[in-house]
Amino acid sequence: MNPRRVGADFVVFTKGYLRNPIGLFFSLIFPIILIGLFGLIFSVSGSSTVTVYTENLDHHSATSVAFLAALNQTGAVKIQVVGPVTNESFASWLAQQGYPVGLIIPAGLESSFTNHTPVNVTVFTDPQDAQSSGITLGAVEGVANGFNLKAVGGTPVLGATNQNVGSQVLKYIDYLVPGLIGFSILTSPMFSMVEISSTYRKDHLFRQLSLTPLTKGEWLASKIAWYIVLTFVSAVIMIVFGVVVFGSHVGFTLGLIPFLALGPFFFVSLGMLAGSVARTPEIAAVVGNIITFPMMFLSGTFFPVSGFSPFLQNIAHALPLYYVIDGMNQVMLFHNNTRALFDIGIVAIGGALTFIAAIAAFRWREE
Amino acid sequence: MADAITVQGLTKRYGTLAAVDGIDFTVPEGKVFAFLGPNGAGKTTTVEVLEGLRRQTSGEVRVLGLDPWAQGTELHKIIGVIPQEFRFFEKITPREAILYYATLFNVKVDTERLLEKVALSDKANARFDTLSGGQKQKLGLALALVPAPQICFLDEPTTGLDPQARRGIWEVIRDLRREGKTVFLTTHYLEEAELLADLVAIIHQGKIIASGTPAEIIRKFGRPERLVVEGPASLGEYLKRLVQRPVTISDGRIEIHMRDKADALMVLKTIEDSGIPWKGFATVSDTLEDVFVGLVGRMDEGVVAAGAKA
Numbered sequence: 001m002n003p004r005r006v007g008a009d010f011v012v013f014t015k016g017y018l019r020n021p022i023g024l025f026f027s028l029i030f031p032i033i034l035i036g037l038f039g040l041i042f043s044v045s046g047s048s049t050v051t052v053y054t055e056n057l058d059h060h061s062a063t064s065v066a067f068l069a070a071l072n073q074t075g076a077v078k079i080q081v082v083g084p085v086t087n088e089s090f091a092s093w094l095a096q097q098g099y100p101v102g103l104i105i106p107a108g109l110e111s112s113f114t115n116h117t118p119v120n121v122t123v124f125t126d127p128q129d130a131q132s133s134g135i136t137l138g139a140v141e142g143v144a145n146g147f148n149l150k151a152v153g154g155t156p157v158l159g160a161t162n163q164n165v166g167s168q169v170l171k172y173i174d175y176l177v178p179g180l181i182g183f184s185i186l187t188s189p190m191f192s193m194v195e196i197s198s199t200y201r202k203d204h205l206f207r208q209l210s211l212t213p214l215t216k217g218e219w220l221a222s223k224i225a226w227y228i229v230l231t232f233v234s235a236v237i238m239i240v241f242g243v244v245v246f247g248s249h250v251g252f253t254l255g256l257i258p259f260l261a262l263g264p265f266f267f268v269s270l271g272m273l274a275g276s277v278a279r280t281p282e283i284a285a286v287v288g289n290i291i292t293f294p295m296m297f298l299s300g301t302f303f304p305v306s307g308f309s310p311f312l313q314n315i316a317h318a319l320p321l322y323y324v325i326d327g328m329n330q331v332m333l334f335h336n337n338t339r340a341l342f343d344i345g346i347v348a349i350g351g352a353l354t355f356i357a358a359i360a361a362f363r364w365r366e367e
Numbered sequence: 368m369a370d371a372i373t374v375q376g377l378t379k380r381y382g383t384l385a386a387v388d389g390i391d392f393t394v395p396e397g398k399v400f401a402f403l404g405p406n407g408a409g410k411t412t413t414v415e416v417l418e419g420l421r422r423q424t425s426g427e428v429r430v431l432g433l434d435p436w437a438q439g440t441e442l443h444k445i446i447g448v449i450p451q452e453f454r455f456f457e458k459i460t461p462r463e464a465i466l467y468y469a470t471l472f473n474v475k476v477d478t479e480r481l482l483e484k485v486a487l488s489d490k491a492n493a494r495f496d497t498l499s500g501g502q503k504q505k506l507g508l509a510l511a512l513v514p515a516p517q518i519c520f521l522d523e524p525t526t527g528l529d530p531q532a533r534r535g536i537w538e539v540i541r542d543l544r545r546e547g548k549t550v551f552l553t554t555h556y557l558e559e560a561e562l563l564a565d566l567v568a569i570i571h572q573g574k575i576i577a578s579g580t581p582a583e584i585i586r587k588f589g590r591p592e593r594l595v596v597e598g599p600a601s602l603g604e605y606l607k608r609l610v611q612r613p614v615t616i617s618d619g620r621i622e623i624h625m626r627d628k629a630d631a632l633m634v635l636k637t638i639e640d641s642g643i644p645w646k647g648f649a650t651v652s653d654t655l656e657d658v659f660v661g662l663v664g665r666m667d668e669g670v671v672a673a674g675a676k677a
Contacts, residue, residue, distance in 0.1 A: 008470035012459055019458035019494070203454040207420055211448050212471045213440065365420050365439070 001221065005214050009222035017226065027188045027230050031180045032241050038180075038302060039173050039246045049078045050132045054103040055090055056081055061110035063147075067121075068105070070143045077139045079103070091124055100129035101136040113151060177242040177250045178332050179301040181235045182325035185263035186295055188234075189227045190271040194288035196223075197275025197362060210364040217359055220272060227264035235260055255331030258344045263324045266351035269358045270320075276362035295321045300329075320350050371396045371518055371549040372417060377426035379412050386412040388573035389426065394566065396517075399540060399550040401564035403557065405663055409573040410553040411451065414522050417551065418448050431517055444472065447516035451523050453507030457496035461487050461506045464495070468513040476513055484542070485509045486535045501532030508539055518549040526555060537563060557656035567655070571663050581655050588662050589653030594631050596621045596638060598645030605641050610634050625650075 017023050052071070058064040068079045085093045094102040102124035112119035123140050125133035149155070200206050209219060235256070242248035274291055278284035298312060299305070299321035305313055316322045327343030330336040372394040379387040387409040394400040404410045415421040416428060419435035419442050428435055433442045455464060462478055469476040482488045485505040490498060498506065504524055511519055521540070525533040533556075540563050543550050554560055560567055561581045568578040577584050596602070603616035606623060610633065613624040623634050631650065638645055653661075 004473070005471050008467050012456060012463065012467045015463065016456050016458040204450060205454060205456070208450065208454070210420065210439075211418065211443050211446075212468065213444060213473070214471050 001215075001218055002213075006218045006222045006225065009214060009219055010225050013222055013226055014229075017230075023188075023192065026191070027184065028234055028237060031184045031234060031238055034183070035173075035176060035180055035238060035241055036245070038176050039242070049076060050101060050135045051080050051099075052077045052101050052103050052136055053094060053097070053099050054079050054081050054105065055083075055085060056105040057084075057107040058105050058109040059107070063110035063113050064105045067109070067143060067147060070146065071139055074139045074142065076135050094124055100126035100132045103136075103140065113147065116151060171246075171248065173242055173246040173248040174250050174333055175304060175329065176302070177238055177248055178328040179325055181231075181238055181260075181328060182263070182299065182321055183296060183301045184234045184238070185231055185260070185324055186267055186292060186299075186301075186321050188230060189223075189264050189267040190274075190288055190292050192227075193223065193268050193271025194275040194278075194284050195281070197272050198278060198281035198284035202281060206362075206364055216362065216364050220268070220355070220359065223272075224265050224268045227268050228261050231260045231264045250332045253331055255337060255340055256328060259324055259328050259331070259347070262344060262347045262351050266320055266324075266347055266354055269351060269354040272358040273354060273361055276358065295319045298322075300325045320347065323347050323350075369396050370394060371398075371431060372400075372551065373427070373429045374413075374417075375427040377413065377416065377428055378424045379409075379416060379421065380424045385573050387416070387423075387570075390570065390573070390575045392568050392575060392578060394549060394551060396549050397544070397547045398565040399544050399552060399563050401560035401567045402551065402553045402570065403560055403567060403659060404553075404570035406555075408570045410570060411522060413570065414520055414551065414553055418446065418520050419443065444514060445517050447511030447514060447519045449504065449507040449511050449519075449521050449524050451526065453503055455495045455503070455506065455510075458494050460492045460494055461498075461509065462491040464506060465509060465513060468510050472514040474514055481509050481512060484512070485539060499532075501528040501535070504528060504532070504536065508536065516548065518551060519543055520551045522553050523555060524552070525559060533559070557654065557659050561655040569659060569662060576662055577658075585653055585655060585658050589658045590661075591624045591626065592650055592652045594623045594625055594634055594648060595651055596623070596634075596645055596648045598638070599643065602638065602641060602643040602645055605643060606634065606637060609637050622651075 054068060056064050056068070068081070071077055072079050088096075090102060090104055094100075104122040104124075106119060106121065109119055109121070111117075121140065121144070123137055125136065127133070236252060239248075239250055239252055242250060270291065271288065274287045275284045278287045294315075298308070298316045299319050300316065301321070305316045305322060305326075308316060323343040323346040327340045327347070330340040330343065370393045372392075374393070375391050377387055377390050378385060390409075390413070402410055402413065412421065416423045417430055417435055419430075419439035422436045430442055431445060435442055459467070461482060465476060465478045465481055469478075479488065479491075482491050485508050487502060487505045487509060490502050493502075495503065495506070508521075508524065511521075525536050528536070537559065540550055540552065544563075544565075550563075552560070552564065564581060566579065567581050567584055568575050569584070570576070577588060579587070597619055598621055599619065600616050603614055603621040606621065607614045610623060610630075612626075612630060612634070615622045623630075625631050625634070635648065638648075
């Protein structure tokens with residue numbers, strides 16, 4: 001392996017890549033778009049409180065006002081009191097307005113509460129919006145239980161405190177950033193190398209290169225080097241974007257470096273292997289997609305693998321990208337270096353074996 | 368003069384098809400050797416075996432004393448190659464490509480001089496995908512020259528080029544010859560071979576059917592020099608009766624095969640004596656192309672045996 005030749009090939013390949021806007025778009029811009037899209041979708045549904053349109057028929061009694069204030073304090077719901085709804089039922093009014101949840105405080109709530117007479121508040125829910133319904137019902141039941149205890153002079157004995165996984169408060173975006181860095185580690189090298197290996201062969205560029213002192217290993221090493229650089233740039237952009245736009249808690253840690261280096265090493269080699277075994281560019285594209293797409297969705301890129309069925313989890317554990325993403329989660333979110341070491345070990349061994357297989361499979365000379 | 372290339376009994380089979388079938392030839396150092404043949408004759412297979420890009424099925428091949436397949440790495444440092452329809456990285460400029468090759472071969476190259484040599488200076492910073500076919504071939508030629516090769520293999524380097532671009536490539540080939548380099552040229556253009564080559568071999572159906580200098584091949588396989596006279600068919604019939612030489616008549620054109628100048632003088636005197644009006648005359652000889660077409664045609668008819676040497 002001659003570093004000067006690897007460097008020369010790296011420079012030429014880099015220039016070619018940077019002069020091709022399509023490659024740059026999919027490597028640097030597309031993952032940012034995905035972070036933006038998924039971040040927006042899940043930050044809206046995951047962090048906003050549910051507005052509960054409320055008709056208070058107890059005419060501003062102290063108890064009803066305290067009950068609604070307690071609901072507001074849960075942070076899960078926001079009470080929006082509406083005036084008396086005339087000439088139609090409250091349920092119909094909610095439906096007409098497109099509001100998924102509502103609440104009626106019955107008349108006489110305060111007197112019933114004072115006299116210890118059972119009384120119900122009515123929660124209106126939309127079965128099509130299970131999330132808002134569940135949040136509202138939970139909040140109302142929780143506050144009602146508190147009032148019941150107060151009414152009988154009781155004191156809560158068993159409570160629960162909430163803490164997020166990890167040492168800090170984590171949001172969906174915190175999982176999405178490592179997932180999409182993994183997505184980038186997978187897709188850029190895989191799709192590029194599958195295409196390169198088949199088109200270079202079709203255009204006889206490998207034969208052209210075989211007439212120079214450049215070796216197969218040096219050629220592949222320069223591609224790996226370029227995709228490592230690209231992955232580092234892409235990762236920094238994604239992390240900064242996640243932090244600045246969505247307030248994510250992930251940062252660039254030293255533990256990330258092995259994954260940003262060995263991930264591209266694995267997938268450049270895998271892309272080269274896939275492109276080499278296919279006889280035509282068309283077959284190569286199919287082989288590349290067959291390998292890439294299951295990994296893209298089943299390795300924890302967009303959603304945590306722990307939420308999958310046991311069957312899909314078993315499949316995920318057989319995919320190399322799972323170990324890349326899991327490892328990055330461990331170092332970026334949970335600071336679990338032992339687990340990360342296991343993950344990087346899998347990636348390193350798999351990458352080395354794939355590299356050797358790719359070198360053996362792709363032929364420099366006679367076709 | 369030592370031989371730069373020696374080939375003995377070279378055979379290359381693809382399954383049951385013999386693309387190259389037991390050919391022998393040598394190329395002396397410093398000569399331009401043209402390897403001619405119709406499409407599918409085995410030219411490219413042969414040149415790729417010589418370049419170390421394909422392994423022969425059997426036979427002995429030595430290029431500058433090296434086995435091209437087994438010692439390809441060493442060989443590729445001292446040969447230059449332009450494949451058919453040269454392709455390169457689309458977004459790279461000729462200047463960058465030359466610097467890239469110079470680094471790979473670990474040689475110092477005067478990039479500007481090389482670009483000038485192949486008449487590509489004005490496109491030095493243009494990306495490969497914007498170059499014309501001729502300019503791409505010129506870049507291929509420039510890259511082939513980067514390692515200062517002892518032998519240049521040029522596989523149909525002027526196919527598809529306009530006349531000006533072809534002449535540019537020819538000039539570079541002449542320069543190489545002047546510098547004492549050996550050039551192995553395959554081409555479809557017979558006039559190109561006749562103009563440039565010191566030696567020629569014609570391959571057909573995997574076998575060499577003629578080899579030697581162009582003049583030797585024309586002399587051996589071509590028709591004798593002819594006197595062509597423009598005149599009526601009656602004049603042709605008259606000559607047939609009197610000159611004792613083969614005469615052909617077609618469309619006001621009478622061809623008389625000659626052995627020497629005396630035959631020409633005798634025929635012209637006979638024409639003058641006939642009193643039949645005629646317009647003019649010229650002498651014509653076979654070109655390499657005429658010989659090639661005739662040889663390949665006769666080979667297809669089974670008239671000429673393979674391996675003939677001029």
